[in-house]
Amino acid sequence: MEKKNYQYQHTLSRIKECVQKENDFLITTHVNPDGDSIASVLLFASILKHFGKRYIILLDDQIPEKFDFLSGVNEIVRFQKETYSFQPRVVVVLDASGLDRIGKVEDIIPPKALIINIDHHTSNVMFGKFNAIAPEKSSAVEIIYELFVLCNAPLSKEIATFVYTGIMCDTGRFLFPNTTYQSLSICAEMVKYGASPSIIARNIYQRMSPETLKALAKALSTLEFHFDGVVSSIYLPNDILSSNGKIDTEGFVDHLMAVKESEVQFFMLEKEPNHFRVSFRSKEYVDVNKIAKQFNGGGHIRAAGCNIDGTVDEIKNRILEVLKKHLPNK
Numbered sequence: 001m002e003k004k005n006y007q008y009q010h011t012l013s014r015i016k017e018c019v020q021k022e023n024d025f026l027i028t029t030h031v032n033p034d035g036d037s038i039a040s041v042l043l044f045a046s047i048l049k050h051f052g053k054r055y056i057i058l059l060d061d062q063i064p065e066k067f068d069f070l071s072g073v074n075e076i077v078r079f080q081k082e083t084y085s086f087q088p089r090v091v092v093v094l095d096a097s098g099l100d101r102i103g104k105v106e107d108i109i110p111p112k113a114l115i116i117n118i119d120h121h122t123s124n125v126m127f128g129k130f131n132a133i134a135p136e137k138s139s140a141v142e143i144i145y146e147l148f149v150l151c152n153a154p155l156s157k158e159i160a161t162f163v164y165t166g167i168m169c170d171t172g173r174f175l176f177p178n179t180t181y182q183s184l185s186i187c188a189e190m191v192k193y194g195a196s197p198s199i200i201a202r203n204i205y206q207r208m209s210p211e212t213l214k215a216l217a218k219a220l221s222t223l224e225f226h227f228d229g230v231v232s233s234i235y236l237p238n239d240i241l242s243s244n245g246k247i248d249t250e251g252f253v254d255h256l257m258a259v260k261e262s263e264v265q266f267f268m269l270e271k272e273p274n275h276f277r278v279s280f281r282s283k284e285y286v287d288v289n290k291i292a293k294q295f296n297g298g299g300h301i302r303a304a305g306c307n308i309d310g311t312v313d314e315i316k317n318r319i320l321e322v323l324k325k326h327l328p329n330k
């Protein structure tokens with residue numbers, strides 16, 4: 001453990017040196033960006049600003065509206081087909097377990113670019129020249145905050161807000177087991193520097209569009225329990241999802257955790273007809289990273305995801321088959 005920790009600290013120092021020495025950075029993160037990934041790109045950009053570096057933040061996805069209160073979010077460029085004249089020397093990939101998670105941005109990485117990989121997913125495949133991977137951390141932003149401190153970059157209310165937001169989102173509002181002494185201490189420190197827990201929570205959790213709440217109601221109406229209630233599932237069909245661009249399904253699966261007996265929860269979102277994004281959660285003993293891996297996905301022990309093609313019933317049955325092997329006495 002100590003050796004691992006030494007390695008991690010050493011990698012952070014090397015990343016700091018790289019940031020000081022190099023110029024022309026491309027910062028990116030995974031598709032379907034969440035609070036942690038958006039906070040991570042903005043926090044990393046603030047380190048580059050501190051050193052006066054040229055950079056671009058490029059994502060193969062739109063930023064959900066609920067994050068529009070984060071300062072600098074307008075700086076994030078959405079990937080489009082046109083070729084970029086900007087040639088990055090360093091590509092910074094945050095909160096992504098593999099390059100396949102960053103979508104089309106992967107295609108424009110120059111072969112000679114240095115890759116910095118900062119992540120907290122157990123399933124990270126170490127694709128960078130520098131890999132600062134710490135699955136014990138609550139979030140990617142927690143790791144980048146350590147780098148931020150190491151770089152002596154100055155804290156402000158805006159930056160404190162990024163860090164608090166990232167940790168709040170990835171700990172499921174401080175409910176998941178990754179809510180640790182360290183993550184809470186950092187959040188307390190951020191509040192000292194001006195981050196407002198109530199304003200942040202209101203921005204992220206209390207601005208849902210009516211269409212999203214209706215879609216949630218629709219998804220919950222598909223609720224099914226399996227294996228005596230140890231597993232529960234919901235789905236949202238594509239016709240509902242595509243009927244309105246304002247539907248944001250992040251966090252839908254978390255509602256299933258409310259039932260005492262439910263250990264594993266999964267949500268099948270039909271992103272395109274017969275193409276599903278599946279999100280898994282678990283509470284205590286099932287490693288859902290392993291379940292998602294069976295379908296070429298991954299993530300964390302308690303939260304993971306994958307893409308599967310087929311009809312909703314086919315997919316559900318395939319998942320239940322795999323889950324059965326991971327449940328005691330089922």
Ligand SMILES: [Mn+2]
Nearest residue numbers: 036095140170
């Ligand atoms: Mn994360």
